[in-house]
Amino acid sequence: MAGVRAAQKEKTRRALIQAAMNQLSAEHGYASLSLREVAREAGIAPTSFYRHFQNMEELGLTLVDEGGLTLRQLLRQSRQQIAKGGSIIRSSVTTFMEFVNNNTAIFRLLLQEKSGNSREFRLAVQREVEHFTAELVDYLVDEQQFDRDLAELHADAIARIVFSAGADALDASPAERQELLETTIAQVRIVARGAEATRALAKSLKS
Amino acid sequence: MAGVRAAQKEKTRRALIQAAMNQLSAEHGYASLSLREVAREAGIAPTSFYRHFQNMEELGLTLVDEGGLTLRQLLRQSRQQIAKGGSIIRSSVTTFMEFVNNNTAIFRLLLQEKSGNSREFRLAVQREVEHFTAELVDYLVDEQQFDRDLAELHADAIARIVFSAGADALDASPAERQELLETTIAQVRIVARGAEATRALAKSLKS
DNA sequence: AAATTCAGCGTACACGTGTTCGCTAATATT
DNA sequence: AATATTAGCGAACACGTGTACGCTGAATTT
Numbered sequence: 218m219a220g221v222r223a224a225q226k227e228k229t230r231r232a233l234i235q236a237a238m239n240q241l242s243a244e245h246g247y248a249s250l251s252l253r254e255v256a257r258e259a260g261i262a263p264t265s266f267y268r269h270f271q272n273m274e275e276l277g278l279t280l281v282d283e284g285g286l287t288l289r290q291l292l293r294q295s296r297q298q299i300a301k302g303g304s305i306i307r308s309s310v311t312t313f314m315e316f317v318n319n320n321t322a323i324f325r326l327l328l329q330e331k332s333g334n335s336r337e338f339r340l341a342v343q344r345e346v347e348h349f350t351a352e353l354v355d356y357l358v359d360e361q362q363f364d365r366d367l368a369e370l371h372a373d374a375i376a377r378i379v380f381s382a383g384a385d386a387l388d389a390s391p392a393e394r395q396e397l398l399e400t401t402i403a404q405v406r407i408v409a410r411g412a413e414a415t416r417a418l419a420k421s422l423k424s
Numbered sequence: 425m426a427g428v429r430a431a432q433k434e435k436t437r438r439a440l441i442q443a444a445m446n447q448l449s450a451e452h453g454y455a456s457l458s459l460r461e462v463a464r465e466a467g468i469a470p471t472s473f474y475r476h477f478q479n480m481e482e483l484g485l486t487l488v489d490e491g492g493l494t495l496r497q498l499l500r501q502s503r504q505q506i507a508k509g510g511s512i513i514r515s516s517v518t519t520f521m522e523f524v525n526n527n528t529a530i531f532r533l534l535l536q537e538k539s540g541n542s543r544e545f546r547l548a549v550q551r552e553v554e555h556f557t558a559e560l561v562d563y564l565v566d567e568q569q570f571d572r573d574l575a576e577l578h579a580d581a582i583a584r585i586v587f588s589a590g591a592d593a594l595d596a597s598p599a600e601r602q603e604l605l606e607t608t609i610a611q612v613r614i615v616a617r618g619a620e621a622t623r624a625l626a627k628s629l630k631s
Numbered sequence: 632a633a634a635t636t637c638a639g640c641g642t643a644c645a646c647g648t649g650t651t652c653g654c655t656a657a658t659a660t661t
Numbered sequence: 662a663a664t665a666t667t668a669g670c671g672a673a674c675a676c677g678t679g680t681a682c683g684c685t686g687a688a689t690t691t
Contacts, residue, residue, distance in 0.1 A: 222658050226668065246541045248455040252649065264650080265669045273649085328539040332532065332591055334453045339595060374585055374611040381584035384539055388546060404581040410625075411618025418617075429688050433638065459679065471680075472639045480679090 230269045232259040237276055241322040246329050247277055278341055284323035285345030291316050310402050317383045328384050350376045371412040378404055437476045439466040449529030453536050454484050488545055491530040492552050498523040513612050521605050524590045535591050557583045578619040585611050
């Protein structure tokens with residue numbers, strides 16, 4: 218019966234990841250994250266850390282991956298709910314803000330490493346944002362019949378606005394977050410109208 | 425003749441600040457900034473650091489102050505260019521991107537501290553961005569006759585897009601920066617069209 | 632000319648860090 | 662039942678960190 222050992226290993230691996238997340242806070246970022254402290258909180262000896270990750274950096278990249286994955290799953294979920302009817306914009310932005318609320322530590326990590334010190338980290342986060350944008354582009358092209366070029370401008374602008382608003386939400390009170398949500402929705406709608414107007418403009422020039 | 429000594433002190437104080445900035449831009453962020461390394465690069469003994477700053481944090485706050493000052497210089501510059509006439513959008517975005525080009529270290533610092541670990545730093549940077557936005561709002565209200573509410577949405581969206589693009593520019597090659605500049609201008613124009621469409625929409629509802 | 636101030640230095644300390652190396656004991660394989 | 666594997670541990674090492682202390686020598690004041 219193989220598996221008891223592997224299960225236990227996976228369990229303490231999760232414990233390490235969880236411990237790292239716990240120690241990530243507004244005051245204490247990834248840069249000042251200590252192997253020894255993480256191991257201590259996970260309940261293992263510092264040296265045992267290496268049975269699970271080669272580096273602290275490998276742990277960090279795992280965190281980034283998990284964060285991006287969670288975000289994408291949520292947004293896909295939210296898009297499926299749209300099929301049932303309702304505003305795409307509102308439900309997508311709301312989902313995003315809920316993610317920020319419920320996964321503050323991870324989102325903060327993503328933000329910090331986006332302009333952080335490690336190039337590898339930066340690229341990893343950039344890849345996550347590109348995933349986000351790419352799915353938006355596909356939606357605009359498939360469902361809204363935008364040209365790909367315009368859709369890319371459109372989606373990229375939205376991504377920048379939404380991520381930036383998410384960053385502000387980290388320091389905001391619940392009331393401020395609610396206002397920020399509405400503001401962001403309104404801004405995304407403005408961008409949508411602008412893209413629509415731009416498309417109409419391009420069409421009229423062609424004929 | 426008093427002043428020789430004071431002048432020398434100020435000189436090494438500047439050397440410390442400069443050394444800190446050099447190390448910020450290159451490999452380490454503020455979090456992993458070392459008193460000893462800064463002192464070494466400034467050409468003084470580690471212990472002499474305390475003749476100029478009580479803490480590393482005091483040095484950090486000084487850096488942010490200087491960064492904010494430079495950013496304000498940018499804003500003043502930008503405002504003057506707008507006064508001369510020409511495309512507001514193109515000249516504003518271009519000026520901003522030039523600032524990023526010419527003050528990479530400082531912009532990186534501001535960016536990092538914007539989602540950094542110190543609340544005080546975060547608020548300071550946020551206030552700088554709000555300055556930027558506020559001037560844009562004034563322009564939209566005074567020169568373009570927008571309602572204040574809509575102008576705020578509009579300006580805030582633009583600020584988010586431009587700062588986010590500036591962040592991307594840090595890792596970009598000159599060619600990529602050029603493309604980023606054009607992309608950003610196009611996106612800001614989309615937002616402008618969207619705001620215009622939104623204004624028209626609001627008007628038609630009133631009548 | 633004598634006295635005072637003080638920027639900068641060298642030494643020293645206590646502490647936290649990442650990482651290496653054998654070892655143990657429980658699990659898995661044969 | 663005998664053997665091989667391996668998650669986890671404890672000791673130890675080398676290093677970088679912030680900073681306290683007392684000293685020196687030049688600039689400044691008296």
